[in-house]
Amino acid sequence: SQQGEEDPQALSIQEGENATMNCSYKTSINNLQWYRQNSGRGLVHLILIRSNEREKHSGRLRVTLDTSKKSSSLLITASRAADTASYFCATDAVKTSYDKVIFGPGTSLSVIP
Amino acid sequence: DGGITQSPKYLFRKEGQNVTLSCEQNLNHDAMYWYRQDPGQGLRLIYYSQIVNDFQKGDIAEGYSVSREKKESFPLTVTSAQKNPTAFYLCASSLGRDRGTEAFFGQGTRLTVV
Numbered sequence: 391s392q393q394g395e396e397d398p399q400a401l402s403i404q405e406g407e408n409a410t411m412n413c414s415y416k417t418s419i420n421n422l423q424w425y426r427q428n429s430g431r432g433l434v435h436l437i438l439i440r441s442n443e444r445e446k447h448s449g450r451l452r453v454t455l456d457t458s459k460k461s462s463s464l465l466i467t468a469s470r471a472a473d474t475a476s477y478f479c480a481t482d483a484v485k486t487s488y489d490k491v492i493f494g495p496g497t498s499l500s501v502i503p
Numbered sequence: 504d505g506g507i508t509q510s511p512k513y514l515f516r517k518e519g520q521n522v523t524l525s526c527e528q529n530l531n532h533d534a535m536y537w538y539r540q541d542p543g544q545g546l547r548l549i550y551y552s553q554i555v556n557d558f559q560k561g562d563i564a565e566g567y568s569v570s571r572e573k574k575e576s577f578p579l580t581v582t583s584a585q586k587n588p589t590a591f592y593l594c595a596s597s598l599g600r601d602r603g604t605e606a607f608f609g610q611g612t613r614l615t616v617v
Contacts, residue, residue: 435607
């Protein structure tokens, strides 16, 4: 029961360009989160956007949320080689009897120096 | 420093053996999670726990077992019933219900069946 799905699956850009990744989900959510994973490591939380928010910024990151389309986007501006990683969106469904965060399959970003 | 620690980093298992992966957190988080990640794949939820002495099956719980006897600890046992256990296992924790689902992850355990 995969809640979030990112696209594209893989993205390759030149250093200095902007990178945009999208996430679509199926059911109503409380919030949506974006994580980064460097190869062979754990995930690092990047940003959380609540269902009543439309846009959020953190440094070079910009996240948008469109609950009517059940979609979100993550924009990384002025990309650097160090941004090379996999990026995952994660959603938690509107209140059920438990807390459960579901991750999408991720977008693999390669930033070429 | 607060954080979440998984051990060991690498683990080798012979077929038919049970193995236990450790996950400890000192963040005072109520909720803890175990995920499995296969090469090039996303994370699939194995088990999660909202509070001590309570846990729920995730999407791929068959062949795995957990316990939550202490708030800080959420060990995962990969049993011999798990037919394809070779994978990267990630443990995470969060504040929990109504307080926040931002997850903090350990560095993972890579399990290989030999």
